[in-house]
Amino acid sequence: MKEYKLAESEKKFAELIWQNEPIGSGELVKLCEKEMNWKKSTTYTVLKKLCEKGIFQNKDAVVTSLISRDEYYSRQSVRFVEDTFGGSLPKFLTAFISGKKISRQQVEELKRLIDEYKED
Template identity: 65%
Template sequence: MIHKMTESEEILADIIWNHEPIGSGTLVKICADELQWKKSTTYTMLKKVIDKGIFTNEDSKVFSILSKEEYYAKQSIQFVEETFSGSLPKFFTAFISGKKISKKQAEELKKLIDEYGEDK
């Protein structure tokens, strides 16, 4: 289970993803310049995202364990599991409720279903 990041943690994560591998000193400088964070704030937030299993800090270099895409994919799967008992049709119904989708979107969805269906 991947723990959801707070808004501040997501901001830090984006900085890391955009600059990785990044030295922790450089990360502190970027956070001070862009977010007006103190060194202690940056290290506290870094510890939190490391504890969530998203990043690691080895020899003062910060690397991602999960890419941004992997993290958000896992969050999406977890959301569907928790909110819709893992049912994609229930999720999709709630997502589009009352909206119309374009013919192109419908074709893209059909293609995905065909591509990832169990019959393959």
């Protein structure tokens, strides 16, 4: 699985693209100026960097994603569990819910997910 690491400003930039895609690169420049106070050159520099990382593409002056927002955050979650809990989902869940009560609905949802994704 390819690993994507983004700085905070890159994440905010990526969010703007995901929320507005497909977006013309000129419109993206205007949006970044308004939302992030960036100059045109900054927008294009960061866009180029994220295109090189394989997250977005700028084709015919239209910016679209190569990976979805959900896929990006899913990969970040997997990396977090691997780095912090040695890849152990039970250890992560134990730490996540320790000292808290979870609702019957949450228990049922977790059971459903486990059944859906368990190996046969």
